[in-house]
Amino acid sequence: MGKAEVVLISGASRGIGRFLAEHFLRKGSVVYGCSRSPVDWKRDRYFHHALDVANERQVNRLFSSIRRQQGHLDITINSAAIASMNHFLLMPIATAKKIVDTNLIGTFLICRESAKLMKKARYGRIINFSSIAVPLKIEGEAVYAASKSAVETLTCIIAREVAPYGITCNAIGPAPVKTDLLRGISAEKLGRLLERLSIKKFSTFEDIANLVDFLTAPASGSITGQVIYLGGP
Amino acid sequence: MTTQKIEKIIIQTLRDLIDSLSIKRPNKLTKETVLFGDGGILDSMGLVSLITDLEEKIEQEFNVSVILADDRALSQKMSPFRTIRSLSHYVFKLIKESDQDGKG
Numbered sequence: 001m002g003k004a005e006v007v008l009i010s011g012a013s014r015g016i017g018r019f020l021a022e023h024f025l026r027k028g029s030v031v032y033g034c035s036r037s038p039v040d041w042k043r044d045r046y047f048h049h050a051l052d053v054a055n056e057r058q059v060n061r062l063f064s065s066i067r068r069q070q071g072h073l074d075i076t077i078n079s080a081a082i083a084s085m086n087h088f089l090l091m092p093i094a095t096a097k098k099i100v101d102t103n104l105i106g107t108f109l110i111c112r113e114s115a116k117l118m119k120k121a122r123y124g125r126i127i128n129f130s131s132i133a134v135p136l137k138i139e140g141e142a143v144y145a146a147s148k149s150a151v152e153t154l155t156c157i158i159a160r161e162v163a164p165y166g167i168t169c170n171a172i173g174p175a176p177v178k179t180d181l182l183r184g185i186s187a188e189k190l191g192r193l194l195e196r197l198s199i200k201k202f203s204t205f206e207d208i209a210n211l212v213d214f215l216t217a218p219a220s221g222s223i224t225g226q227v228i229y230l231g232g233p
Numbered sequence: 234m235t236t237q238k239i240e241k242i243i244i245q246t247l248r249d250l251i252d253s254l255s256i257k258r259p260n261k262l263t264k265e266t267v268l269f270g271d272g273g274i275l276d277s278m279g280l281v282s283l284i285t286d287l288e289e290k291i292e293q294e295f296n297v298s299v300i301l302a303d304d305r306a307l308s309q310k311m312s313p314f315r316t317i318r319s320l321s322h323y324v325f326k327l328i329k330e331s332d333q334d335g336k337g
Contacts, residue, residue, distance in 0.1 A: 060298040067292070116285045164278070 004045075005029040006070045008062075010053050010110055011080030013039045015179035016129070019205040020077055020212060021046065032066055035080065053080045053106030063113045075125045075216045076114040078107045078151075083181045088142040096143045103147035108154055111169065115162050124167035125216040128155045132175045135233035136196055140189075148173070152227050159225030168224035170215050174203040175231030198232030234295060234328060239321040240264060242294060246286050247317070254279060264318040273315075280314060291324065297331045299324070 007024045011017035012033025021033050025043050033039070034049040049065070051058035066073055082102045084095050107128050118124025130152050133145040152171055159169040175197055176182055176190060194200045207230050214220060215228075244262045251258045251274075259266060259274055267273045269280045284301045292298050306313050306323065313323030 056300065060300070064292060064298045067289070116288070119282075119285065120289075 003070075003072065005074045006032070006066065006072055007075040007077070008032045008034075008066065008073055008110070008114065009077045009079060010034050010106065011078075012048065013037060015079070015181065016174075016177060016205060016208055017077070017079035020079065020209060023209045023212075024075075029075075030070060032062065034062055052102075053078075053110060054101040056109060059109050059113060063117060067117060072121050073114055073117045074121075074123065076110060076118075076127070077212065078110050078126070078128045080106055081129060081181065083141070083144045085140045085144070085185055087140060091143055099143050100147050100150075103144070104150045104154070107151050111154070111158055115158070115165065115167055118167050119162070119165040122166040124162070124165070125220070126158070126162075126167065126169040127212060127215055128169070128171040130155075130171045130173035130227055130229075132173050132197065132229055132231060132233060134173060135229060136193070138193060155227065156225045163224060166221070168215070168221060170224060171227040172208060172211055172215075173227055173229040173233075174208055175199070175201070175229075177203045177205070177208070201231065203230040234325070236321045236325045239324050239328075240317055242290050243287060243317050243321055243324070246290050247283060250279065250282055250286060254282070262317065264316065264321070266317050268316060268320065269314050270312065284314070287320075287324070291328065295328055297328055299327045299331055301327070303327075 007029045009017050009021050009031060012021045013035035017033065017035070021031050024031050025046060030045045032047045032049065034051050034053065036050065036052060038050045039048050047065070049062045051062060053059060080102060082099055084091070084099060111126055111128070114124065114126055128151050131145065131148040133141045134149045134152060138145060155169050155171040162169060176193060182190065194202070211228060211230065215223060247262060256274070256279065268283065269275050275283060288299060288301055301324065311319065313319050
């Protein structure tokens with residue numbers, strides 16, 4: 001391949017997104033990352049944009065940069081997400097809206113602009129993030145799980161709409177991963193949650209990277225509109 | 234920037250699209266050419282391609298990033314995507330607004 005693989009990762013400042021950014025950099029890709037705040041680290045071939053994924057103007061600016069600097073985009077990974085565990089009777093509306101904005105609208109916006117750029121090359125791989133909270137219907141995660149449920153539907157319909165352009169769109173639903181999103185959930189609750197999985201353990205960053213590699217491989221062009229849960233629901 | 238220049242860009246983008254989709258090209262593409270709807274030369278997927286191709290061309294030409302299918306466009310009684318003329322006027326307006334926002 002003449003041109004370097006270009007990868008966009010939202011939520012790249014920490015957690016799964018950060019790990020995947022490093023993962024693709026090790027493989028020699030050019031990586032664009034974004035998150036709400038700037039990052040205090042630098043890497044060769046890594047370009048960071050501080051933005052709100054639900055802000056159309058800011059997202060457009062990011063895509064203008066990719067278009068100008070690279071001219072193409074091969075892979076998009078939408079890992080930006082926020083969570084707030086709370087009984088739904090106690091969920092503030094502002095928090096609920098923020099969760100939907102980041103998890104659903106942010107994913108939608110980045111998918112839309114990615115597909116516009118990928119369509120030109122008639123090639124692209126989009127990965128969205130769902131959660132095991134969707135099939136397990138975990139109490140305390142009503143809005144978070146509902147936003148991820150919406151991401152699954154979005155993924156499946158986008159998959160149909162971008163198929164004519166050689167683009168695939170899939171979602172990964174990890175089991176709980178030890179990231180900041182789990183902050184505030186008691187060890188006891190996490191233990192009970194893991195008990196409900198087929199494989200009763202946390203997902204690791206490596207588990208996710210393995211699936212990302214599979215779904216983003218050029219040979220995976222026939223795999224689209226799928227939601228794959230790690231650990232099995 | 235003039236609406237004439239935008240019309241030219243639209244016509245060129247449309248020509249490229251028609252060739253790539255191998256759809257029947259009308260004898261002449263003019264301001265009055267109907268793009269979409271009754272008697273239009275594009276189907277819905279064709280319109281999607283025209284809009285996204287055009288967004289890219291506008292960015293290249295005028296260095297502004299615009300979203301053509303915005304809320305206003307979709308809610309107008311007379312669709313701005315109906316003819317080359319209506320589309321060029323709409324694009325002109327969006328670029329102007331985007332310039333003003335950039336300065337503001």
